[in-house]
Amino acid sequence: AQSVSQHNHHVILSEAASLELGCNYSYGGTVNLFWYVQYPGQHLQLLLKYFSGDPLVKGIKGFEAEFIKSKFSFNLRKPSVQWSDTAEYFCAVNAKGRRALTFGSGTRLQVQP
Amino acid sequence: DAGVIQSPRHEVTEMGQEVTLRCKPISGHDYLFWYRQTMMRGLELLIYFNNNVPIDDSGMPEDRFSAKMPNASFSTLKIQPSEPRDSAVYFCASSPPGGQGWVEQFFGPGTRLTVL
Numbered sequence: 129a130q131s132v133s134q135h136n137h138h139v140i141l142s143e144a145a146s147l148e149l150g151c152n153y154s155y156g157g158t159v160n161l162f163w164y165v166q167y168p169g170q171h172l173q174l175l176l177k178y179f180s181g182d183p184l185v186k187g188i189k190g191f192e193a194e195f196i197k198s199k200f201s202f203n204l205r206k207p208s209v210q211w212s213d214t215a216e217y218f219c220a221v222n223a224k225g226r227r228a229l230t231f232g233s234g235t236r237l238q239v240q241p
Numbered sequence: 242d243a244g245v246i247q248s249p250r251h252e253v254t255e256m257g258q259e260v261t262l263r264c265k266p267i268s269g270h271d272y273l274f275w276y277r278q279t280m281m282r283g284l285e286l287l288i289y290f291n292n293n294v295p296i297d298d299s300g301m302p303e304d305r306f307s308a309k310m311p312n313a314s315f316s317t318l319k320i321q322p323s324e325p326r327d328s329a330v331y332f333c334a335s336s337p338p339g340g341q342g343w344v345e346q347f348f349g350p351g352t353r354l355t356v357l
Contacts, residue, residue: 171351172334174345232283
């Protein structure tokens, strides 16, 4: 079975600080990887995804993530956060050919102005 | 495009009552998913459908939960009888055909269920 670990449950940063949120998955086969964001009071939205090719993927709002296969990791990064990035971030994975997503427990990011 | 529509947005009920949550997927999408979000367990998949047929219901917690998709534009998740531990936010998501699983899922706004 697949599992996803997000080690940072709550992160507090000041505006302009750099962000890196960890995500590790457990699955022996080929996977697709996703980061979703949930802004306060809103539904989940896709930030970015990886399914093949360049392991460094760029998403919306200046976010990027790097897939490191040897480490089973897909960390999310942003060089300079803004107050509007305050949200909960979820890493998710599915096995190739499968549609169902397995989500991590989420990381709550709080950006202080 | 209206996105995935869920109703009601909030539901408060008493233990033992039947609860029905509704979802309208995005037109043209042939996959529909039901997720539950709680503080303790995070976001977990309950069941998903492809072309109105349930594909995987292994996440449905017990027989009190049932889901149907009578047509391509409507799905229900029913809890009967409801219990306080069912209190959670229930999300519906849909995704279009094609791809190898990397196709994005589009989420609805969720239904916040409180069982007293």
